[in-house]
Amino acid sequence: MLTFFLTLVIMAVATDTQAVGEAAALAIGATVGLGALVGGPVSGASMNPARSIGQRSSRARLATSGST
Secondary structure, eight states, X not given: OHHHHHHHHHHHHHHOTTOOHHHHHHHHHHHHXXXXXXXXXXXXXXXXXXXXXXXXXXXXXXXHHTXX
């Protein structure tokens, strides 16, 4: 979800012809900061889905194989 919101904000700011550069940077930065605050406890604020899924699958594989 964090990636979705970040992409949504970037696309909204990038395609807006009236957006000022500083406002675009502020909107993107605020989205990253808010995503880190909200998603930190849940996913470690990972905004890369491939990294999150890979990490979980490797933990599950190690847990089921009996390795520590």
